[in-house]
Amino acid sequence: MQSLTNRSKMVSNKKMSFVEKLYLPAIFGGMLITFKHLFKKHNTLKYPEQTKKFAPVYRGQHVLKRDEEGRENCTACGLCAVACPAEAITMVAGERKKGEESLYREEKYAETYEINMLRCIFCGLCEEACPKEAIFLTDRLVPSQFERNEFIMGKDRLVEDVNNRIDITARQLTGKRGEI
Amino acid sequence: MDTGLFLEKLILVVILFAISLGVAMYSTYLERKVAAWFQDRVGPDRAGPWGLLQPLADGGKMFFKEDFTPVNADKWLFIIAPGIAMFVALITSAVIPWGPNIFLFGRDIQLQVAHVDIGILFIMGFVSIGVYGIMIGGWASNNKFSLFGAIRASSQMISYELAMGIAVITIVLLTGSLDLGEIVKAQHGINWFVFKQPVAFIIFFVCALAECNRAPFDLAECESELIGGYHTEYGSMKLGFFLFAEYTNMFISSAVIAVLFFGGYNFPGMDAFTGNWLALMCVGVFFAKIVFFIFVFMWIRWTIPRFRFDQLMHLGWKRMIPIALINLLITAVVIAFMEGWFN
Numbered sequence: 001m002q003s004l005t006n007r008s009k010m011v012s013n014k015k016m017s018f019v020e021k022l023y024l025p026a027i028f029g030g031m032l033i034t035f036k037h038l039f040k041k042h043n044t045l046k047y048p049e050q051t052k053k054f055a056p057v058y059r060g061q062h063v064l065k066r067d068e069e070g071r072e073n074c075t076a077c078g079l080c081a082v083a084c085p086a087e088a089i090t091m092v093a094g095e096r097k098k099g100e101e102s103l104y105r106e107e108k109y110a111e112t113y114e115i116n117m118l119r120c121i122f123c124g125l126c127e128e129a130c131p132k133e134a135i136f137l138t139d140r141l142v143p144s145q146f147e148r149n150e151f152i153m154g155k156d157r158l159v160e161d162v163n164n165r166i167d168i169t170a171r172q173l174t175g176k177r178g179e180i
Numbered sequence: 181m182d183t184g185l186f187l188e189k190l191i192l193v194v195i196l197f198a199i200s201l202g203v204a205m206y207s208t209y210l211e212r213k214v215a216a217w218f219q220d221r222v223g224p225d226r227a228g229p230w231g232l233l234q235p236l237a238d239g240g241k242m243f244f245k246e247d248f249t250p251v252n253a254d255k256w257l258f259i260i261a262p263g264i265a266m267f268v269a270l271i272t273s274a275v276i277p278w279g280p281n282i283f284l285f286g287r288d289i290q291l292q293v294a295h296v297d298i299g300i301l302f303i304m305g306f307v308s309i310g311v312y313g314i315m316i317g318g319w320a321s322n323n324k325f326s327l328f329g330a331i332r333a334s335s336q337m338i339s340y341e342l343a344m345g346i347a348v349i350t351i352v353l354l355t356g357s358l359d360l361g362e363i364v365k366a367q368h369g370i371n372w373f374v375f376k377q378p379v380a381f382i383i384f385f386v387c388a389l390a391e392c393n394r395a396p397f398d399l400a401e402c403e404s405e406l407i408g409g410y411h412t413e414y415g416s417m418k419l420g421f422f423l424f425a426e427y428t429n430m431f432i433s434s435a436v437i438a439v440l441f442f443g444g445y446n447f448p449g450m451d452a453f454t455g456n457w458l459a460l461m462c463v464g465v466f467f468a469k470i471v472f473f474i475f476v477f478m479w480i481r482w483t484i485p486r487f488r489f490d491q492l493m494h495l496g497w498k499r500m501i502p503i504a505l506i507n508l509l510i511t512a513v514v515i516a517f518m519e520g521w522f523n
Contacts, residue, residue: 021499022499023495024382027480027483027484030483030484031479031480031483033483034218034479034482034483035479037217037218037219037220038217038218040220041220042216042217042220042221042222043220043221044221044222046222046225
């Protein structure tokens with residue numbers, strides 16, 4: 001019969017010869033193989049001390065960026081929420097008052113901005129939809145929690161700290177489709 | 181009674197007991213390390229430097245676990261089974277000659293707890309009792325998997341003890357003595373029996389694997405089919421005793437293999453030394469041989485998959501016993517020829 005692929009093998013069911021029935025040659029062969037492995041390099045990563053470097057395209061926990069003067073980029077346009085296939089993003093828009101110019105870049109800003117990390121599928125479409133370069137996915141892992149509602153992250157955990165900026169240059173270089 | 185003799189034996193017993201337990205303890209560590217190395221992993225390395233305190237952590241865990249007895253288990257048998265396994269595993273170390281005599285405090289101290297004329301019979305006898313621990317444990321658990329494991333263990337032990345005994349008889353023919361001390365002395369220097377009796381060695385080694393319930397003959401436990409076999413229902417230190425007994429058995433088996441086939445404490449070039457230095461070196465060499473065989477036991481365990489039960493029986497009855505018998509016959513004929521029976 002003609003085979004569909006060239007990977008098929010004929011199975012033989014022939015009787016074992018006397019030497020094969022002794023098992024010993026096969027056993028010594030196997031022991032030689034395992035003995036060689038004694039001297040091979042192990043592939044273990046000692047996790048808490050060593051960590052693996054993420055690929056630059058890795059999509060982890062989101063960050064809401066500020067600009068160079070420390071003002072929030074997000075204008076609560078809602079495009080990310082529209083783009084989100086998992087419907088994980090919700091926000092309430094607010095109007096910037098007098099005296100808040102140093103906090104928000106434009107007249108409109110997000111009063112609340114929540115991402116449900118249990119719904120999020122980390123596709124990065126929010127990042128792609130954002131016209132203000134406000135939301136990015138980073139190489140950080142979403143921490144584990146004991147309660148489900150802990151996974152709904154508000155602005156307190158999403159917006160980056162002014163003094164402790166989060167580096168997203170790797171994402172900007174590689175992330176945007178069509179700009180590479 | 182001679183107080184000195186009593187004291188000397190008592191100290192020797194305590195040291196042997198500690199060594200047996202220590203070796204068994206660190207065998208568990210070595211087993212995990214060896215398995216890891218064979219599988220390109222690191223193995224336990226968190227407790228202490230290189231994970232050396234791992235056995236202590238494991239032991240502590242065992243002690244703090246709930247000591248559980250199933251409702252329908254036969255309580256006394258359930259408790260006594262690990263005890264039997266442990267007792268039998270420890271007692272066989274008594275007749276093994278650990279080294280030549282040492283001269284201390286004006287006394288000629290024998291490094292053998294009990295100088296029994298029929299040492300090898302003593303060991304064979306106690307090894308056969310060892311199956312009672314497993315059998316009673318499996319029976320008392322009132323669990324079908326345990327019972328399966330126990331039945332497998334007992335039938336396996338019976339089948340393999342025959343070939344093992346015949347392999348031992350060839351050695352006894354060569355030395356003309358059942359005394360382990362005499363057997364060791366007959367292998368002075370590099371005059372080891374493994375060179376005269378390689379077939380008997382292989383048979384004895386395979387049977388020792390089967391007697392210790394080690395892979396590839398660990399059908400009494402086989403985690404994948406019998407979820408632990410005879411110790412399925414055991415927990416806490418009772419389980420610890422079973423595992424400890426297994427590792428102690430491995431230690432003793434390695435010692436017996438070294439004594440019967442690899443010259444015990446003899447090593448080439450031993451005539452250059454005398455007195456206590458010789459004795460110390462002999463003990464060191466003997467333990468090196470034991471550790472090597474423990475390593476080979478583990479090496480085999482992490483190389484070969486488990487036999488099917490019918491294959492096991494087939495190998496035991498249809499291969500090992502005939503080969504052992506033919507080997508015995510040839511040895512006997514050669515010895516008779518050398519002694520001039522046919523002239």
